[in-house]
Amino acid sequence: MEYYCPRCGSKKIVTYTTSFNCIRCLDNEGFPLEFDMEDFHTIEDKSEILSVREKLAFLKAFEGDFKDPEKRKAFLKSIEEDMEK
Numbered sequence: 001m002e003y004y005c006p007r008c009g010s011k012k013i014v015t016y017t018t019s020f021n022c023i024r025c026l027d028n029e030g031f032p033l034e035f036d037m038e039d040f041h042t043i044e045d046k047s048e049i050l051s052v053r054e055k056l057a058f059l060k061a062f063e064g065d066f067k068d069p070e071k072r073k074a075f076l077k078s079i080e081e082d083m084e085k
């Protein structure tokens with residue numbers, strides 16, 4: 001499989017064991033965007049692939065929410081409501 005940057009489509013990337021960096025794209029803190037190869041395999045629409053740092057930020061936000069019982073309740077309720085539709 002040939003990897004390319006999901007953001008800019010560039011094939012100028014640096015590959016590691018399980019991830020790759022785009023040499024052109026930087027995140028808002030100036031770090032190269034790093035993507036998991038696994039996401040590249042599993043996500044059909046490459047534009048939906050999140051960088052590793054984006055995923056971490058997402059998980060952290062999620063975890064934070066789950067420590068707050070009120071937010072957790074609201075979240076679970078929203079899932080239930082989704083299922084009732």
Ligand SMILES: [Zn+2]
Pocket residue numbers: 005006007008009010022023024025
């Ligand atoms: Zn790029």
